[in-house]
Amino acid sequence: MSQLDTIPRPADTVYHGLLGRIVKTVDPGTEADPVGVLGSLIVGVSAYLGPAVRVRISALDDHPILCWSLLIGRTSKGRKGSATSAAKRVLALLDKDFFGANTVSGLSSGEGLIHEVKDPDPSELEEMMEVGINPGDIGDQRRLVIESEYGMTMLRSSGMSSLSTILRQAWDGDDLKTRTRRNSMTATRPHIALLGHISPKEFRARLSERELAGGTYNRLLMLHVHQSKTLPDGGMVDLDRVAGQAAKLRANIERARDLELVVVRNEAANKYWAESLYPEIANDDSQNEVLEQFSARRAPYTLRLAALYAVADGRSEIDVPDLQAANALYEYCLDSIEYTIANAAPAAIAGNGKVSGEMANRHYESLRKALLAAGDEGLKKKDIWDLVGKNFNKDQVDEMLVTLGVASRPGARSANGGRPPMVYYIPSEDGDGFV
Numbered sequence: 001m002s003q004l005d006t007i008p009r010p011a012d013t014v015y016h017g018l019l020g021r022i023v024k025t026v027d028p029g030t031e032a033d034p035v036g037v038l039g040s041l042i043v044g045v046s047a048y049l050g051p052a053v054r055v056r057i058s059a060l061d062d063h064p065i066l067c068w069s070l071l072i073g074r075t076s077k078g079r080k081g082s083a084t085s086a087a088k089r090v091l092a093l094l095d096k097d098f099f100g101a102n103t104v105s106g107l108s109s110g111e112g113l114i115h116e117v118k119d120p121d122p123s124e125l126e127e128m129m130e131v132g133i134n135p136g137d138i139g140d141q142r143r144l145v146i147e148s149e150y151g152m153t154m155l156r157s158s159g160m161s162s163l164s165t166i167l168r169q170a171w172d173g174d175d176l177k178t179r180t181r182r183n184s185m186t187a188t189r190p191h192i193a194l195l196g197h198i199s200p201k202e203f204r205a206r207l208s209e210r211e212l213a214g215g216t217y218n219r220l221l222m223l224h225v226h227q228s229k230t231l232p233d234g235g236m237v238d239l240d241r242v243a244g245q246a247a248k249l250r251a252n253i254e255r256a257r258d259l260e261l262v263v264v265r266n267e268a269a270n271k272y273w274a275e276s277l278y279p280e281i282a283n284d285d286s287q288n289e290v291l292e293q294f295s296a297r298r299a300p301y302t303l304r305l306a307a308l309y310a311v312a313d314g315r316s317e318i319d320v321p322d323l324q325a326a327n328a329l330y331e332y333c334l335d336s337i338e339y340t341i342a343n344a345a346p347a348a349i350a351g352n353g354k355v356s357g358e359m360a361n362r363h364y365e366s367l368r369k370a371l372l373a374a375g376d377e378g379l380k381k382k383d384i385w386d387l388v389g390k391n392f393n394k395d396q397v398d399e400m401l402v403t404l405g406v407a408s409r410p411g412a413r414s415a416n417g418g419r420p421p422m423v424y425y426i427p428s429e430d431g432d433g434f435v
Contacts, residue, residue: 008224008335010035016325017313018252019045022245026086027228029237035332036083036225039069040195044091046308047144047193048098049253051173052260055307055318057300062262064173065307068194070150072203072340073225080197080225084146091144093246094253103144107153110166114176117141117187142191150196154206157216164216167194171219196220200340207341218296221305221329224336252314259316263307266317277302277323294337302326363388364400371406371426378425380411 014035015023023038030037046067054062071080091099104116147153157164162178169176171194176187198206265273281299305326306318370387371379379387388397401424411423 006339007226008332008339010332011328013325013328014038014332016321017309018245018249019309019312020325022090022242022249025242025245026090026237029231029235030079030082030086031227031229031231031235032079032083032086033073033225033228035223035329036071036073036078036080037086038329039071039221039223039225040084040087041090042067042221042305042308043069043193043195044087044099044144045094045249045253045312046304047102047142047191048091048094049191049308049311050142050257051189051191053256053263053311054261055263055303056265057303063300063304064191065263065304065311066171066173066191066193067301067304067308068171068196068220070196070198070220070222071225072198072200072222072336075199077227078199078225079227081148083225084148084195084197090242090246093243094250098142099144102140102142103146105146105148107145107147107163108156110162110164110176111178111185113145113163113166113170113192114178114185114187114190117143117176117190117192118185119188141187141189143193145192145194147194147196150198151202151206153196154198154203168215168219170194194220200224204341215293215296218294221301221333222294222336222340223333224339248314249312252312255314256311256316261311261316263310264317265306265323266319269306269318269320269323272320272323277327291334291338295334298330302330305329363392367400368426371424374425376425378409378411378423380421380423382421384424 014020015038019038019041022041023034026037027034046065049065051064053065055065057063071078071083073080088099107113153163157167166176170190170192173189173191176185176190178185278299281302284295284298302323303318303326306322309322309325310316310318367384367387370383384397384401388400392400406424406426408422408424410420412420
């Protein structure tokens, strides 16, 4: 696909089972992208599911069925908030009290996240017992974290904050701990689901090579979203049908929790996974190291998603259509990443073996500043070559332009009537390449 010209679209396969039917039911009442509603709903349902329900990854490894999503779309035009609002309407029908008490925002540090789900300390336990509260009945450590300004989370994670480390541990389902001389906190069996919103421009600006290598980003299901339709009259939704679907979903989730399911693949799904899907994932020989880092957790993520589709349908085993839906959604995630950041990260651009990563970054930053200074008038290719020097080949310069989110258009026709030169520019927020 062409990163600058082709907007990614998910296969209809992603709208599978009860989750897919819910998205289709609410779709006539929102201008949001259906895949954004699906991504938001998946995160919320995975939060509600809790740590007791798991999916078999290998003979020695079970994962919590936790799914995190990052909706990437233009400010005001991507309808990220509308997508999450539609999903929250369904989640309120699922369990209004739970989501009212356990939806939080404002991630600032790893310690703050641990504090949100920490175990009671001895003095708190003593007080609970004195008033007749059974400690085993308290301490719900399920949380739905919604960050509508995920750029700030990326900024905090890229510094010296412990936030990125704690986030990675939370996705893994590990116990969370912090040890300082003044304070010590532990959260056992935390279950934290994360949903973020960000514009493509801010995502590119905040992208940190350290976080990419550390594995923070490949724990997020990144979904490009856009306005799907215009509804001047607000649309129409069969709310009774939505309520019935939410009630069915709640019953299926409560059954899974009561049984403390470990979701496995049935015979047909195991054959499909072993002979078709897993070899495709394992042998994916991408030529782009940046995209490889984003997709490093594709196999376990696909199984988490497939298990969520199955549990939502009231089943204890993954079937072939669950795997196909999960794979299609992850394929869309990869398309969204490629469309958003294209083929390179700034520090990954090297020049013919002559330029260090540090020098490449300096050229990249100089080019970015020059393009911003040029505004809508942009720069001609000759101007760009003069700026970055002769240490980069054509493909590497093109990678820089794509990574910067540069658009192009024909410039002014020359006096002799010849073909007008192409002009390259960084679009304003209302025109960053998404339509």
